[in-house]
Amino acid sequence: MIQAVISQEGQRTPPKEGRPRPLVTMQSVSKRFSNGTTALSEMSLNIEKGEFISLLGPSGCGKSTALRIIAGLGDPTSGSIDWPSSRIGANGKPQGDIGFVFQEPTLMPWKRVFDNVYLPLRLAGRPKSAVREDIEAALETVDLQDFAKAYPRELSGGMKMRVSIARALVTKPKLLLMDEPFAALDEITRQKLNDDVLKLWRNTGITIVFVTHSVFESAYLSNRIVVMKARPGRVHSEFPLLTSVERNTHYRTSEDYRQACEKVSRALLEAMGSETDGHS
Incomplete structure (x- = not known):
């Protein structure tokens, strides 16, 4: 069963003494673009090692912007982002500890699957x-070991996304960031890939931050859901979810899952209601 909300308005209880340091810490991060749009406002979030976090919120609330800032693909206008246990390069960004799966597979159509997965390693020299x-190990992780010589045009949409996941995993990152990777897929394929990602998370112990618009997807995948307010984005509330129950077809029809979806839906509606609170 889903537990109680543990925070409101982005305020988190400080870590207890003796607890490991978070993998990533966002502290009062704001992002204002050159066109005047404020995507994030005072967003604070700790990402603990081994978590599966879903960022859930309405379109335009800054979920993808937050993900890119965590990845070092953009700088905050104000606030700080810290990777306390990562190797930091001369540019102040984490080195090799982050894998990113975008909304589209973004594969090179002229390259075979093997070479698409090789890309980040090739760029690293x-x-x-x-x-x-x-x-080969990354392809086996996503069950595509038999398609190493195939071209992207020979793959289904779900298989292309698995190639993208393998490419993100091949550098053996500590943190996997996934930006609505399954949004364009049919429901059957999406559910299958949800199960694949959960299996990956359990088997590897990797930390995952997953952006989604779907209450149902977030409640199925996560052990913590972070609900974001409408733009400018910031944390509205957080829900820890029990992970002792196996997530499978039976769980999708269980009372625990129904209750989780109901409570998260209510929080999302409250967050979307903040569009008229004077910040938009």
């Missing part, structure tokens, strides 16, 4: 001969 086993 690593010869293919030295990382062949890593590429």
Whole structure:
């Protein structure tokens, strides 16, 4: 059963003494673009090692912007972002500890699956001969070991997205960021990939932050849901979810799942109601 809301308006209880440091910390992060749009306002969030967090909110609330700032693909206008246990390069960004799966697979159509997965390692200057086993292992993780020589045009939409996930995993990141990766897929494929990602999370212990518009997807996947307010985005509320119950077809029809969806839906409606609170 879903537990109680543990925070409101982005305020988090400080970590207890002796607890491991968060993997990533966002502290009062705001983002204002050159066109005057404020995407994020004073957003604070701790990402703990081994969590599966879903960022849930209405369109335009800054979920993807937050994800890109966490990844080091953009700088906040104000506030701070910290990766306390990562290797930080001269540019102040984490090195090699983050994998990113975008909304579209963004595969190179002229390259075979194997070479698409090899891309981040090639960009890092690593010869293919030295990382062949890593590429094969990443493909096996997403059950595409038999499609290494295929071209993207020969794959289904779900298979293309799995190639994208393998490409994000091949560098062996600590943190996997996923920006609505299954939104354009049919429901059957989406549910199958939800199960695949959960299996990946359980088997590897990787930390995942997953952006979604779907209450049902967030309640199925996560062990913590972060509900964001409408633009400018900031944390409205957070829900920890029990993970002892196996997530499968039976769970989708269970009372625990129904209650989780109901409570998260209510929080999302409250967050969307804040569109008229003077910040938009």
